[in-house]
Amino acid sequence: MADDGYRHCLQQAIAVITSEAGYTSISSLALETITEMIQSVLCEIGRCSQSFCEISSRTKPTLCDVEQTLINTVGFTIQDVANYYLHAPTRKITSPEKLNEKSQ
Amino acid sequence: MGENNAQIGGIRLAQFIQNIDDYTPTIPDDVTTYHLNRAGFDTTDPRVIRLISLTSQKFVSDIVGDAMQQCKMRSSSQNNKKGAKDKQYCLTMEDLAAAANEYGIHIKKPHYFS
Numbered sequence: 001m002a003d004d005g006y007r008h009c010l011q012q013a014i015a016v017i018t019s020e021a022g023y024t025s026i027s028s029l030a031l032e033t034i035t036e037m038i039q040s041v042l043c044e045i046g047r048c049s050q051s052f053c054e055i056s057s058r059t060k061p062t063l064c065d066v067e068q069t070l071i072n073t074v075g076f077t078i079q080d081v082a083n084y085y086l087h088a089p090t091r092k093i094t095s096p097e098k099l100n101e102k103s104q
Numbered sequence: 105m106g107e108n109n110a111q112i113g114g115i116r117l118a119q120f121i122q123n124i125d126d127y128t129p130t131i132p133d134d135v136t137t138y139h140l141n142r143a144g145f146d147t148t149d150p151r152v153i154r155l156i157s158l159t160s161q162k163f164v165s166d167i168v169g170d171a172m173q174q175c176k177m178r179s180s181s182q183n184n185k186k187g188a189k190d191k192q193y194c195l196t197m198e199d200l201a202a203a204a205n206e207y208g209i210h211i212k213k214p215h216y217f218s
Contacts, residue, residue: 006135013131017161018195021168023175026195033200033211034164038131039139041160046143061147063121066155074163081155082120084162085127095132 005096010035012093020089044073121151129157136160170203171195 014034018026048069053061070076129136133150136157140147147153175193201211 003138006138009132009135013135013161014164016130017164018168021165021172023168023172023193023195025192027197029197029213030195030200033197033213034168037167037204037209038160038164041163042136042139042156043143045156045159046140046145050143050145059146060149061145061152063149063152063155066152070159074159076159076162078117078120078155081158081162082117084165085120085124085158088127088158088161088165089130090128091130092128093130093132095134097134 007035007039009093009096010038014038016089016091016093041074045069048073121155124154124158125151127154127158129154130161131157133157167200167203167207167209168195170206171199174199174202 011031014031015026045066049061049065052065052068053059056065067078070078070081133153136153140153140156172193172195175195178199179193197211197213204211
């Protein structure tokens with residue numbers, strides 16, 4: 001599977017977020033479910049932003065397209081995201097592409 | 105009120121966008137880009153990618169936070185006699201499904217799928 005590395009990376013990110021929330025462990029079924037949810041959200045934001053962009057006769061989505069999409073899909077405003085940003089986890093995860101570069 | 109001074113609840117949008125330019129989200133940019141590309145979204149602006157990464161992080165964080173509240177309430181009602189000594193929390197499907205249900209996500213899994 002081509003996206004196994006990305007999926008694994010997302011699972012690590014979910015582990016960071018859940019441990020920040022106060023959990024010490026997560027069941028595998030819950031982890032898989034959240035992974036599917038986050039993948040679905042990312043794809044939906046991408047699809048909807050692209051649609052907004054194309055309706056405006058452009059090809060590259062801008063911040064305004066994404067801002068409109070966030071309100072429509074997940075119901076967040078930029079202000080909500082800005083508030084979250086102030087206390088977002090700072091732990092970094094190495095992306096699979098960088099891991100591949102290191103191993104080669 | 106001038107357009108440049110337009111503030112969104114105290115934090116300027118331009119300042120926030122400038123800040124996320126230097127911020128590395130927990131979800132790596134490559135992963136977000138990969139999933140966005142699958143949906144036909146193609147951008148070269150890293151701020152857009154980071155904004156979407158942050159949004160998806162917030163999405164999960166909100167649901168997990170609600171699940172945590174449910175978990176704490178359940179454990180406090182069950183272990184009333186013993187006290188709250190045991191503080192090892194595990195995120196289970198039961199809590200997750202209840203929390204996601206509040207966000208309009210109805211999780212239904214067959215019982216054999218575990």
